[in-house]
């Protein structure tokens with residue numbers, strides 16, 4: 001929880017996950033021998049086709065499911081169950097329907113024992129960052145999908161996690177909204193510089209957002225590609241950018257060849 | 259002609275929107291009028307079907323002598339006590355079964371079995387165990403209230419998405435906080451539905467029990483009146499039952515149900 005000088009990095013060593021399929025009675029290896037080093041304030045995207053093990057990796061980092069072998073270290077500490085040092089943004093938003101937008105965003109600080117006045121101040125700050133100030137008093141079901149996910153991002157960030165985990169967060173909104181959300185996420189990342197693991201099957205999205213793209217296939221890391229496109233990144237500039245196009249083509253080829 | 263009726267209807271709808279109590283009373287006016295006309299025409303002998311005026315007069319007498327307020331209070335207290343224990347026992351049990359797949363596997367079949375036995379079916383054995391009186395009545399009403407509460411709570415707990423649990427845990431909630439912040443509010447609309455059903459069944463079971471084993475209460479009032487051959491009081495009892503339940507359901511339980519489920523978008527209208 002961003003205490004003192006603790007390093008907010010993520011180290012994964014030889015991580016594997018084998019599921020036991022109760023109905024088929026067989027073992028399924030979803031992730032094999034994945035190693036990854038994410039320094040503090042880096043934004044990495046993990047991209048790969050459906051079923052390649054992306055969610056499994058993220059759920060293990062989040063501590064939602066146990067790993068079969070290997071090591072996950074966040075800020076040097078091994079992961080053991082879910083915790084506030086790893087904020088999660090879900091594809092299905094997962095906002096608390098019985099709490100207002102403001103209360104949703106203030107939830108993390110509330111769990112930490114921050115007083116009402118102080119945590120609402122924090123929540124207002126992050127709502128402003130996500131351009132949602134006017135929705136503070138509304139309930140999640142009164143918002144559009146795009147707005148709900150902005151609340152999801154604000155809620156995770158308001159808790160100041162060491163690492164922000166995002167599993168296809170923009171997959172269930174329309175294309176225009178998705179582009180806006182992607183631009184806003186890069187803007188927020190530049191403002192707060194959290195360490196981010198972003199999962200997607202959309203190659204262009206992966207390249208647009210990240211400093212580094214990790215290509216995954218059948219539970220294994222194929223390659224890692226550095227993305228040194230200038231920031232701030234906006235789609236109007238990047239659409240025609242030759243470097244962006246060639247990077248996207250490279251990642252796409254990598255993912256498709258496997 | 260059609261527009262004439264529509265105009266009247268729209269006027270009525272607007273009136274009830276402004277004064278909702280008119281909406282709950284007006285539909286009964288034709289009913290009472292029909293009853294009154296039928297009794298005035300002497301289609302049935304008076305002793306078989308007393309009229310509204312007789313019932314109102316008997317209401318006045320029973321209030322004046324203090325019998326009605328006392329019996330009413332007895333019935334209401336029994337309902338409240340039953341509801342209290344039904345909630346206090348039913349909600350935790352439902353949460354436990356809803357959260358633990360093992361408990362669900364083991365307890366669900368017996369739960370359905372005992373629910374099926376039904377309240378009144380227990381009366382013969384309860385009378386032998388506890389005799390005629392308050393204990394038997396309390397057991398019956400708790401028994402009736404508790405099943406809908408438990409079953410609906412289980413449903414509510416199990417229908418809350420696991421990602422909400424995960425979201426709360428990764429925002430720093432402890433297991434205990436999770437119960438209070440996610441499990442309970444997630445199940446609340448179902449819990450209230452269960453309570454609403456449970457109290458509805460419980461109310462009926464209570465009256466039936468009072469008729470059979472009671473020594474006071476609205477059910478007993480009706481039974482006692484029948485013994486004395488006074489249909490006026492039987493009718494009065496029936497009307498009071500209807501009115502009481504209408505008030506509890508339409509003014510307390512239904513708004514509560516709406517306030518939770520619909521506000522949060524958990525239930526669509």
Ligand SMILES: Nc1ncnc2c1ncn2[C@@H]1O[C@H](COP(=O)(O)OP(=O)(O)OP(=O)(O)O)[C@@H](O)[C@H]1O
Nearest residue numbers: 019020021028030049050051052053054055056201
């Ligand atoms: N609980 C489970 N039990 C058994 N097998 C599972 C389980 N969860 C995932 N798997 C298997 O593990 C593999 C990886 O699944 P995972 O959900 O991580 O993929 P993904 O990359 O996130 O896919 P998508 O893009 O569709 O979300 C799949 O073959 C899947 O069938």
Ligand SMILES: [Mg+2]
Nearest residue numbers: 054055056167
């Ligand atoms: Mg997935």
